[in-house]
Amino acid sequence: MFDHLISEAQLGRFYSRLKSLGFEKIRPYAKGTTSLIFCARLDEKNVIIKLQRPDSPRQNFAREAEIIRAVEPFGITPPLVAYGVFEGLEYLVREFAEGEIIFHADLEKRHIFEIVEKTALLDRLGLDHGQIQGGKHVIVGERVWLIDFEKSGWRKPKNLTSAMAMVFLNDNHISRRVRKKFGVDRAFLGEMREEVRNYKRTGKLSGLLDLLSRL
Template sequence: MFDHLISKAQLGRFYSRLNSLGFAEIRPYAKGTTSLIFTAKLDEKNVIIKLQRPDSPRQNFAREAKIIKALEPFDVTPSLVAYGSFEGLEYLIREFAEGEIIFYADLEKRHLFEIAEKTALLDRLGLDHGQIQGGKHIIIGERVYLIDFEKANWRKPKNLTSAMAMIFLNDNYISRRVREKFGIERDFLEEMRGELRVYKRTGKPSGILALLSRL
């Protein structure tokens, strides 16, 4: 999977480093624009390992690691396991978020509440995820997790408004499925637009949560 991005020799050395740290069952998982992604086990815990791509000059994992640590008390994203550097390449290891990305998940009402509550929490903290609207960074399982804070920063946030727009207001695969499942009609969408305007003005998500409770 990664043969054209990293040499077998360097990959072998990286695996050896991980083995020395106690990680086992290391497997290639996916590739991003700036990272190579692996799964592994640490004791009985499933983890995700992100290694900076050798062809990427961007080094964002140190900041992402700090953000994940800052969020640990709030159960928004899986906990950080390790951050380090290997032959000049950053790597970040976190616990695996069990579930499916929102694009494929069968959303229940409790998931919608949890998405709203956790994105509103990020807003209150002043942390903007930056990629909520794409849908690939919300994991739905027994609990909801937001993942991949590589592009996040402490700036004016718009997490809740982005999430509600993606799930309800925009015309996409996710919103069409949600509208069909919950029988959502135009009146609900207009009320959601109104409550989002109130939220932008006041920072209070109570109107949005009350609207979700009617589904």
């Protein structure tokens, strides 16, 4: 999977480093624009390992690790396991977010409330994830997790409004599926737009939560 992105020799050395730290069952998982992603086991837990791609000049994992540590106590994202540097390449390890990306998930009402809870909490912390609306970073399972804070920042946040646009207001695969499942009509969407505007003005969630309780 990574043959054209990292040499076999360097990959072998990286595996050896990980094994020396106690990681087992290491295998390629996916590749991103700036990272090579592996899954593994550590202390009976599944973990994700992100290694900076050798062809990427961006070094964001130290900053991402700091952000994960900051939000970790609030249960928004899986806990950070480790951060390090291997042959000049950053790597980050966190616990695996069990579930599937929201694009493929069958959303239940409780999931929608949890999305609201966690995105509103990020807003209150003053942290903007920056990639909520795309859906790839919202994992739905027994719990909802927000992952990959590489592009997040302590700036004016718009997490909840982005999430409601993705789940209800925009025309996309996720919103169409949710609207059909819950029988959402134009009147509901009109109320949703108004409640999102009210949230942006006041920061109050009560109207939005009341609306969602009618699903």
